[in-house]
Amino acid sequence: MAKEYSAIEPEIKELAVKCKESLAINPELYGKYEVKRGLRDVSGQGVLTGLTEVSEIRSHIMVDRDIVPTEGKLYYQGVDIEEIVQGFIREKRFGFEETVFLLLFGKLPTKEELDTLNHLLSQYRKELPTSFVRDIIMKAPSRDMMNTLARSVLTLYSYDEKADDTSIENVLRQCLQLIALFPLLSVYGYQAYSHYHDGNSLFIHQPVEGLSTAENILHILRPDSKYTELEAKILDLALVLHAEHGGGNNSTFTTHVVTSSGTDTYSAVAASLGSLKGPKHGGANIKVMRMFEDMKDTIKDWEDEEEVRQYLTDILNKKAFDKKGLIYGMGHAVYSISDPRANILKGFVEKLSVEKGFEKEFSLYSMVERLAPEVIASERKIYKGVSANVDFYSGFVYNMLGLPFELYTPIFAIARIAGWSAHRLEELINEGKIIRPAYKAVAKHKNYVPMEER
Incomplete structure (x- = not known):
């Protein structure tokens, strides 16, 4: 070809x-x-296109009809994400699975309900046929795991006798199966690529019943299946923070748009994966990591504030890194003063940096987080505040966990399939019209010209 x-x-x-x-x-x-x-309008505010109960993003309040920026808040089904995280950490429990329950069913689960969900997810993980790994994932492995994941999802359609049934009961079953299988599809896809393209040994570990989603990811990814408690907990936290983020982000809006056409679950999720693959959406943390790699190679003294400030200024003036003029990981389409997900993650990042010996890198991240808003404010005309977003630290977390770049965005998908599922069900339950916004045609009308006269 x-x-x-x-x-x-x-x-x-x-x-x-x-x-x-x-x-x-x-x-x-x-x-x-x-x-x-x-x-979006000129100030970055999204145009209202729908209603949702799945989650809420709050970045401002209205005072005398004026928008006043506030500290960012994120709510899952009305529950503050900060309280959710504090709750499962205080009770020494993994949080992603109960977050899945909350998003899908609108309430925090009882112990019995959480046990039932965990049992279902464990059973569904066992239902990935051996032939699927051999015949689908191992053949023609893609260099991009998001394409591998999308292909696997579309192929699962062929294994489902009720693939086109859009009843709520059936779609819920399909969504839970995809939530359970996404870690396997992603990691096995990477193992195949790593083996056939990079010549590494091939490891296909079976998932272990009773382990959390985060634990199973580390178990099936690492050759020795070993991980520390802190590693599993911070990966679990990252999954919780990426599980959902309102109906207006690109991939979730895609879920609503494609679902509104009446198509099957596999097609809708594959479309959302295509959206998430884009570097302006799910691939942002990879850009952050590569920016910091370039920064560490370029700056002689990581503790020199003036040298770091100059590097950031050069980025904005398209003289450094990828010459795009963007400090990756800084700023958000909605948040201005702060991204609550970044705030939550930062404290745990510091703990992991100590365990992994990355204290110097963490100090550099903290310095950039502090200096970047000042540099951006001095170099750009901005309509709202600028702060670190969740991608600023998530790539650093994955790097310390030893996760390959190829899995950064798939891990985002492993988390966000929970939110997509909730939004797909919400769209179906409320029986909305097919989403069809208007585009104004601005081309001048032209007469048809016969071939010999062109």
Whole structure:
């Protein structure tokens, strides 16, 4: 295929130039017709397109009709995420599974209800056929695990006798199965890629009943299946914090859009995975990690504030890192003063950095978190505050856990399938209309010209 593309590359380049010329829209027209690009206004506020009870993001209050930024808050089914985390940590329990229950059923589970859910997830993890790993995951492994995950999800359609049944009972069953299987599909996909492309030994560990989702990820990923209690707890915390984030983020909105067409669960989830794969969405923490790698190679003294400040200034002026002018991990479409997920994660990151011997790197992250808003404010015209988002620290966590870059975004998906499932069920239960926003046509009308006259 690469050889075939090489042969036609000049023609493709020429056609691409014509494509760019013909499809480029005058930017002034967006203002003329009051189009909210990205479904956001000039201040970054999202255009209201639906209602949800699954989660709420709060970043401001209204005072005399004015928007006043506040510390960020995140609620899952009305429960403050900070209280959720404090609760399961105080009671020395893993939190992702009860978060799944809360998102799907609108209430915190009793011990019996949580035990039932854990049992269901354990049983569903056993139902991935051996032939599926051999015939699907091991064949033609992709270099991108998100494509591997999407292919696996779409292939599961063929194994489901009720794949097109969109009754709530059946969709709930499908969602729970996908929540259970996402860790296996992701990690096994990586193991196949690592073996066939990088020549590493192939390990396919079976999941262990009774282990949490986070524990099973570490168990099936590592050759010796070993992990510390802190490692499992901080990965569990990361899953909780990534499980859901309102109906307006790109992949969750995709879930609503595709679900509204009446399609099957596997197609809807595959579409959401395609959205999450994008570097502007799920791939952000990889960008943060690579930015810090470049920073550590470029800066001579990691403790020199002026040197770090200059590096950040160079990034904004497109002189450093990828020349895009972005300090990755800083700022959020909704939050301004703070991202509660980043605040929660930071304390545990510090503990893990001590256990893993990454104290110097943690100090650098803390310095950048403090300096970046100052640098951005001095170099950019901004409409709201800028703070570290959850991606700022999550990539650092995964790095300390020894997770490969290839699994960073799939781990996001392992968590977010919980939120997607809740939103898919919400869309189906409320029987909304097919989502079809309007686009204004701005092309000039032209007459058809016969071939010999063109």
